[in-house]
Amino acid sequence: MSSYVARRVLSTVPVLVGTAAFVFLMLHLVPGDPVMLLVGEGGVASPEAMNALRHELGLTDPLPVQFVRYTVRLLHGDWGKSIRFNQPVLGLLVQNAGNTIQLAAAALALAIACGVPLGILAAVHRNRWGDSIAMFVSLVGVSMPSFWLGALLIVAFSLQLRWFPAVGQGGLNRLVLPAVALSFAPLASIARLVRSSLLEVLGEDYVRTARAKGIVERTVVIRHALRNALIPVVTFFGLEAGRLLAGAFAVETVFSRIGLGRLIVNSILNKDFPVVQGAVLFVAVLYVVVNFAVDLSYAVLDPRVRFE
Amino acid sequence: MSSAASRLAFLWNRLRRSRHTLVGGLVFLGLVVVAVAAPVLGHTDLYLMKPQDALRPPSPLHWFGTNEFGRDMFARVVQGAHLSLGVGVVAVGIACGIGVLVGLVSGYYSGTVDLVLMRLVDLMLAFPGILLALAIVAILGPGLTNAMIAVGINGIPAYARVIRGAVLQARATLYVEGARAVGVPPRTILTRYLLPNVTAPIVVLSTLNMAGAILTAASLSFLGLGAQPPQPEWGALLNAGRNWLIQAWWLMTFPGLAIMVTVLSINALGDGLRDVLDPRLRA
Numbered sequence: 195m196s197s198y199v200a201r202r203v204l205s206t207v208p209v210l211v212g213t214a215a216f217v218f219l220m221l222h223l224v225p226g227d228p229v230m231l232l233v234g235e236g237g238v239a240s241p242e243a244m245n246a247l248r249h250e251l252g253l254t255d256p257l258p259v260q261f262v263r264y265t266v267r268l269l270h271g272d273w274g275k276s277i278r279f280n281q282p283v284l285g286l287l288v289q290n291a292g293n294t295i296q297l298a299a300a301a302l303a304l305a306i307a308c309g310v311p312l313g314i315l316a317a318v319h320r321n322r323w324g325d326s327i328a329m330f331v332s333l334v335g336v337s338m339p340s341f342w343l344g345a346l347l348i349v350a351f352s353l354q355l356r357w358f359p360a361v362g363q364g365g366l367n368r369l370v371l372p373a374v375a376l377s378f379a380p381l382a383s384i385a386r387l388v389r390s391s392l393l394e395v396l397g398e399d400y401v402r403t404a405r406a407k408g409i410v411e412r413t414v415v416i417r418h419a420l421r422n423a424l425i426p427v428v429t430f431f432g433l434e435a436g437r438l439l440a441g442a443f444a445v446e447t448v449f450s451r452i453g454l455g456r457l458i459v460n461s462i463l464n465k466d467f468p469v470v471q472g473a474v475l476f477v478a479v480l481y482v483v484v485n486f487a488v489d490l491s492y493a494v495l496d497p498r499v500r501f502e
Numbered sequence: 503m504s505s506a507a508s509r510l511a512f513l514w515n516r517l518r519r520s521r522h523t524l525v526g527g528l529v530f531l532g533l534v535v536v537a538v539a540a541p542v543l544g545h546t547d548l549y550l551m552k553p554q555d556a557l558r559p560p561s562p563l564h565w566f567g568t569n570e571f572g573r574d575m576f577a578r579v580v581q582g583a584h585l586s587l588g589v590g591v592v593a594v595g596i597a598c599g600i601g602v603l604v605g606l607v608s609g610y611y612s613g614t615v616d617l618v619l620m621r622l623v624d625l626m627l628a629f630p631g632i633l634l635a636l637a638i639v640a641i642l643g644p645g646l647t648n649a650m651i652a653v654g655i656n657g658i659p660a661y662a663r664v665i666r667g668a669v670l671q672a673r674a675t676l677y678v679e680g681a682r683a684v685g686v687p688p689r690t691i692l693t694r695y696l697l698p699n700v701t702a703p704i705v706v707l708s709t710l711n712m713a714g715a716i717l718t719a720a721s722l723s724f725l726g727l728g729a730q731p732p733q734p735e736w737g738a739l740l741n742a743g744r745n746w747l748i749q750a751w752w753l754m755t756f757p758g759l760a761i762m763v764t765v766l767s768i769n770a771l772g773d774g775l776r777d778v779l780d781p782r783l784r785a
Contacts, residue, residue, distance in 0.1 A: 342758035436630025
């Protein structure tokens with residue numbers, strides 16, 4: 195197991211370095227002067243001051259030198275300074291990340307809690323009404339923009355029924371509607387995946403054996419088949435967690451929630467480039483970490499993975 | 503009957519049996535007709551402001567109501583089909599063109615070329631969902647064209663991966679080995695021998711990718727980073743309607759329904775095509 199962990203840790207290094215390189219290059223890919231991007235358009239008055247700043251920021255050095263310096267700074271926790279907020283970027287990101295992670299985690303929990311039973315229902319009732327309904331619900335789920343669903347939920351449950359507050363954060367009741375809106379798409383994907391995975395496992399010999407022994411069908415499905423059927427679904431959680439983080443961006447906007455999404459979108463619109471760079475890197479790193487954790491849990495669940 | 507025609511007849515027979523594929527295909531066809539015809543229909547009051555008609559609910563005169571400037575929402579949603587489906591087509595074109603090329607080259611040449619290209623693809627996959635598109639929009643600047651490019655680039659890795667896998671399989675076949683043995687140049691092998699063998703995954707992937715592209719582009723526009731007002735792209739319409747959610751429910755309802763029906767029909771069609779053409783792609 196430890197050699198598997200070591201190999202897996204090593205495999206994240208090139209991805210992390212590549213991500214940092216891309217984020218570093220973003221600054222140089224934008225048409226215009228990088229100095230302007232780093233200090234803001236109204237930031238510098240004279241060309242002399244601009245040149246002085248260019249030297250001071252090291253923008254006259256060759257790109258590889260700049261990249262090494264950038265990476266060292268990142269590792270020391272210096273992710274630059276926001277033009278708009280005049281605050282260190284990393285602090286800003288950490289402040290906002292909590293809300294987004296909370297929303298994404300709530301949505302994922304909801305998606306699993308509803309998606310897995312829906313998938314089981316579909317597989318057990320294969321090619322019958324239950325299956326058709328479950329699969330139609332999941333097809334609608336993957337086709338609906340989450341931010342639109344959020345708006346419909348606000349109209350129904352905040353404005354008409356007045357069950358939940360429409361906007362803002364803090365407290366469980368403000369989390370319900372955005373989490374439901376965000377959970378629908380992954381719920382649908384999980385249901386489809388559980389269905390196909392369970393159908394495959396239900397055809398295996400050991401399931402037939404269990405049935406032949408006279409075990410109740412319910413126990414066969416839940417105790418024998420589902421356990422193995424869920425293994426591929428676990429990998430999916432990692433992928434889905436990343437998509438949820440990114441998908442939270444639009445949902446945050448609908449519900450006027452503070453979070454990484456609003457931060458990154460507003461930073462793009464306000465040309466607060468250090469924050470844009472930091473946020474892109476932050477979410478990518480978070481995604482790598484989540485996938486790493488999922489892969490480890492996968493190796494624990496399925497011993498075959500470790501010996502690949 | 504030629505072999506191509508008999509193959510098509512066979513596929514049609516299989517597709518015909520799946521009801522939701524047929525319905526999805528027909529709805530999508532209808533939407534394409536609307537999207538193509540929208541500019542020709544040339545609704546006059548698309549951008550015309552009529553303050554006296556502002557925020558009218560749906561009625562026989564204005565099927566989808568009017569917005570805060572008195573513009574007819576039905577005309578705007580119809581025109582939006584042209585923009586939103588257009589975005590989907592262009593984005594899929596970019597993703598498919600570059601992705602297939604990368605997949606073909608990577609699969610055929612293997613070695614260093616493959617290693618470098620696939621590491622780049624892995625890197626792109628490290629940016630989940632909409633994040634890469636956001637980063638590209640941050641570089642290029644907000645706007646409909648840039649959003650299209652961003653969504654297109656976002657779709658490249660899926661093609662590159664799938665096509666590379668298919669090429670690796672096809673490359674090991676006797677006819678490709680034979681072609682190489684008699685000295686057929688690599689370009690000809692790639693375009694005449696390998697490409698026809700990977701059309702099925704390309705068709706399936708493009709259909710499913712189109713649905714994703716329309717959704718992602720709508721998200722970008724909704725966030726104010728894609729189509730800009732008063733362009734009636736569906737995501738932009740949703741963004742504009744957001745401020746009137748309390749007073750005018752119809753402003754957000756109809757563009758959202760349009761997106762959902764479109765994506766739903768494409769997904770239904772794509773699922774059916776996948777089952778018939780390339781069952782291996784099934785998750």
